[in-house]
Amino acid sequence: xxxxxxxxxxxxxxxxxxxAVRRASAERRWWAAVPMTxxxxxxxxxxxxxxxxxxxxxxxxxxxxxxxxDPLWLALLRTPLSLFVPALxxxxxxxxxxxxxxxxxAELCLGWWRTLVVAYVxxxxxxxxxRVGIALGPDNxxxxxxxxARVVDTGPSAAVxxxxxxxxxxxxxxxxxxxxxxxxxxxxALKENLAGKEHLAAVAAVLVLCAVxxxxxxxxxxxxxxxxxxxxxxx
Numbered sequence: 001x002x003x004x005x006x007x008x009x010x011x012x013x014x015x016x017x018x019x020a021v022r023r024a025s026a027e028r029r030w031w032a033a034v035p036m037t038x039x040x041x042x043x044x045x046x047x048x049x050x051x052x053x054x055x056x057x058x059x060x061x062x063x064x065x066x067x068x069x070d071p072l073w074l075a076l077l078r079t080p081l082s083l084f085v086p087a088l089x090x091x092x093x094x095x096x097x098x099x100x101x102x103x104x105x106a107e108l109c110l111g112w113w114r115t116l117v118v119a120y121v122x123x124x125x126x127x128x129x130x131r132v133g134i135a136l137g138p139d140n141x142x143x144x145x146x147x148x149a150r151v152v153d154t155g156p157s158a159a160v161x162x163x164x165x166x167x168x169x170x171x172x173x174x175x176x177x178x179x180x181x182x183x184x185x186x187x188x189a190l191k192e193n194l195a196g197k198e199h200l201a202a203v204a205a206v207l208v209l210c211a212v213x214x215x216x217x218x219x220x221x222x223x224x225x226x227x228x229x230x231x232x233x234x235x
Contacts, residue, residue, distance in 0.1 A: 036112040122162025125205030126198030
C-alpha cells in the first residue's frame with residue numbers, strides 16, 4: 001500500500017483527534033494541560049507501592065478493592081479509588097502507560113470532569129455487571145460462576161477501555177474504536193474471566209453514552225436548522 005494512501009487513511013481516522021489535542025495543548029506544556037491525568041498516574045503508582053508492602057496490602061483492599069460479595073453500598077464507596085488500583089498479577093508499567101495515554105488524550109479533548117464521568121461510568125458498569133452475572137449463574141450466556149464474587153474488579157483497565165471507545169466515537173476514529181471492542185471480544189473468547197466480561201460491560205455502557213450523545217447532537221442540529229431558516233413570505 002502506498003505511503004500517500006496510508007497517510008490519507010491515517011488523517012481520516014485520527015485527524016480530528018489530532019487537531020483537538022493540538023488545540024488543547026498549544027498554549028501549555030503537556031503536564032500543565034493534563035493535571036488530572038498526571039495525578040491519576042501518580043496515584044496509581046503510589047497505590048501499587050503501598051499494596052506491595054506487608055502493612056499496605058490490606059489498607060488498599062479496604063479502601064479500593066471492589067468485589068461482588070461486598071455490600072453494594074461499600075462497593076460504591078470503594079469504586080472511585082478502584083479506578084487507580086492496578087492488578088497485582090500484571091506489570092504496573094502497562095497500567096501507568098495506558099492511563100497516561102488514554103486519560104491524557106481524553107482530558108485534553110473532553111476536559112477533566114467529562115473524562116472522570118466516562119471513566120466512572122465504565123468502571124461502575126463492570127462493577128454492577130459482576131453482581132448481575134453472578135445472580136444469573138454460569139449456565140446463562142452472560143452469567144458468572146459464584147466463585148467470581150471473591151475476585152477483585154478490573155481496576156483502571158475498564159476505564160481505559162471505555163475512554164478509548166468514547167474518544168473513537170467522538171472524533172470519528174471508528175476503526176480504532178471498533179478495534180478496541182473487537183479486542184475485548186477476543187479477550188473473552190480466549191480467556192473467559194471476570195475481567196474480560198467487565199470490559200465488555202464497560203464498552204456497552206459507553207456505547208449507550210455515545211448513542212445518547214448522538215441523539216442530542218441530532219436534536220441540536222435540527223433545532224439550529226429550524227431557527228435559522230428564513231420566515232415564510234406573506235402574500
